[in-house]
Amino acid sequence: MENNTYPFVNLPLPYDYNALEPYIDAKTMAIHYDVYLQGYIDKLNQTISEFPELQLLTLEELIVGSVYLLEALQVPIQNNAGGIYNHRMYFNGMQEPSDRQPQGQLIKMIEAQYGNLDNFLYAFKKEAMGIFGSGYTWLVFDNARLRITTTANQKNPITLGFCPIMALDVWEHAYFLKHYNERSSYIDDWFQVINWDKANENYMECIKKPII
Numbered sequence: 001m002e003n004n005t006y007p008f009v010n011l012p013l014p015y016d017y018n019a020l021e022p023y024i025d026a027k028t029m030a031i032h033y034d035v036y037l038q039g040y041i042d043k044l045n046q047t048i049s050e051f052p053e054l055q056l057l058t059l060e061e062l063i064v065g066s067v068y069l070l071e072a073l074q075v076p077i078q079n080n081a082g083g084i085y086n087h088r089m090y091f092n093g094m095q096e097p098s099d100r101q102p103q104g105q106l107i108k109m110i111e112a113q114y115g116n117l118d119n120f121l122y123a124f125k126k127e128a129m130g131i132f133g134s135g136y137t138w139l140v141f142d143n144a145r146l147r148i149t150t151t152a153n154q155k156n157p158i159t160l161g162f163c164p165i166m167a168l169d170v171w172e173h174a175y176f177l178k179h180y181n182e183r184s185s186y187i188d189d190w191f192q193v194i195n196w197d198k199a200n201e202n203y204m205e206c207i208k209k210p211i212i
């Protein structure tokens with residue numbers, strides 16, 4: 001990931017705001033990217049602006065290492081560094097809708113573990129529907145297997161030793177303008193814009209990492 005150390009900047013969205021229409025609307029994308037993600041970036045930069053030693057750390061190191069810091073720093077770093085990491089994974093994990101069938105090693109692993117892609121999506125949606133309040137649903141690599149997991153707010157699964165493959169933001173700000181309070185229809189629509197090539201790329205990186 002580029003721009004992985006202080007000062008953090010909001011990299012250009014890799015597609016147009018309206019690229020995910022009709023599944024995710026342009027207005028939601030613009031507000032989500034330019035206001036919410038920018039907000040996390042500004043707050044993290046501000047939080048570590050007076051701590052040169054923290055400015056040397058990568059986003060991942062800030063997230064994992066923040067547990068060793070005093071609460072006054074730990075909480076804003078976890079919220080805002082997590083907010084950046086999680087949103088980047090969510091936005092980079094989508095693309096304009098396509099009829100192309102997902103391909104690659106990740107899909108083979110999904111089929112091996114879940115039987116077929118539909119079974120996997122059913123299980124993923126069930127987890128996403130079960131999140132109380134705000135959070136994310138993740139596909140992660142854990143101990144040589146795929147795992148669907150969830151995190152509250154801006155918590156991140158790398159703190160649990162998992163390697164993230166894809167992320168679904170289920171905060172209401174991700175869907176309220178178009179889907180109102182219907183998380184279920186938002187999830188169905190998000191399934192139409194998953195960037196499976198990007199997820200496969202992340203999976204290939206994850207399987208190279210040593211098991212801890």
Ligand SMILES: [Fe+2]
Nearest residue numbers: 036169171174
């Ligand atoms: Fe979000």
